[in-house]
Amino acid sequence: MIEQALEEALAQCRLTRGEFSELLVRLLDYGVICRDESQVETVLYDRFQRCEQLIREWLAPLGLRLQHDSRFQFIRVYPPGAEVPGMPDQEEPHHGGFRARLSQQEVAAILVLRVEYDKALREGQVDESGCAALSLEALELGLRNLLKMSLPDKLAERKNLLKKLRQLRLVQFAGEETESLAEIWLRVRPTVAHFVSEETLQQLFDGQPQEEQVKELEQRITPNSEDHSLFVGTESD
Numbered sequence: 001m002i003e004q005a006l007e008e009a010l011a012q013c014r015l016t017r018g019e020f021s022e023l024l025v026r027l028l029d030y031g032v033i034c035r036d037e038s039q040v041e042t043v044l045y046d047r048f049q050r051c052e053q054l055i056r057e058w059l060a061p062l063g064l065r066l067q068h069d070s071r072f073q074f075i076r077v078y079p080p081g082a083e084v085p086g087m088p089d090q091e092e093p094h095h096g097g098f099r100a101r102l103s104q105q106e107v108a109a110i111l112v113l114r115v116e117y118d119k120a121l122r123e124g125q126v127d128e129s130g131c132a133a134l135s136l137e138a139l140e141l142g143l144r145n146l147l148k149m150s151l152p153d154k155l156a157e158r159k160n161l162l163k164k165l166r167q168l169r170l171v172q173f174a175g176e177e178t179e180s181l182a183e184i185w186l187r188v189r190p191t192v193a194h195f196v197s198e199e200t201l202q203q204l205f206d207g208q209p210q211e212e213q214v215k216e217l218e219q220r221i222t223p224n225s226e227d228h229s230l231f232v233g234t235e236s237d
Contacts (some may be wrong), residue, residue: 013051023047024058027077032169034189035073036129048075072130072190074169106164108149111204112142113170114196117188130190131172139186146204162186170195 010020023044027033035045048055048068056066063080102110113134120132127133136151143149152158162184165171172187 009054010051013054015047015051019047020051020054023051024055027055027075030167030169032074032076032191034169034191037169037172045073045075067194069190069194074189074191076169076191076194105149105152105161108143108147109139109151109161109165110168110170110192110196111201112139112146113165113186113188113192114201115146115204116142117190117192118201120188121193126190132188134171134186134188136184136186168195 006017010017013020026040026044027048033041033044033048035042052068059066059077065078067076067078069075116134116138117132120126120134125132140151143151152161162171162173165186166173168191170189170192172189173184
């Protein structure tokens with residue numbers, strides 16, 4: 001009966017089983033799909049719009065929640081128990097078995113991205129897609145001023161950090177193959193405003209010692225500073 005119901009639902013969405021499977025696998029692998037990221041994600045996002053309700057029905061029994069921002073055209077899936085800005089908390093117990101913790105460096109960079117994005121938003125310095133430009137130098141300065149931290153010293157580690165931020169669909173950038181990252185500019189996506197809650201952002205300015213702040217915010221950053229193990233791809237298209 002399930003097989004028949006799926007085939008009927010896919011027919012109504014004008015999708016094949018292979019197309020539906022490709023969309024689900026990509027969404028669970030990366031955790032997020034942004035229409036303007038690549039040609040692949042443009043196709044998948046448009047496909048999602050034809051079967052959004054069906055995707056939600058398949059994810060709901062797993063305790064996964066879906067966030068669809070039609071204005072900025074992105075989809076993000078959250079693991080069970082995650083804090084999701086603008087959505088009620090789940091009451092079901094969860095033990096984090098699906099999750100792999102983000103590093104302190106990654107958490108710190110994400111917090112600074114959110115702060116800098118809010119600043120650009122207040123000043124009207126965002127483009128038609130809601131993105132804000134940020135130099136790597138400004139990211140470094142923000143880390144020092146807000147958290148008394150800095151970017152990794154080694155070039156390879158800096159590149160890995162930027163790639164992680166891109167995998168989470170929080171930034172776009174080009175030029176990572178160069179020997180120096182000094183000239184790289186980040187395009188900070190509006191997704192960062194959904195990734196970090198207002199409550200978490202407020203904690204950044206509550207006067208705690210910086211090191212304790214980052215450790216505590218690791219527990220609170222959406223989704224609880226942990227990323228579903230299925231939700232992180234290795235490379236973006």
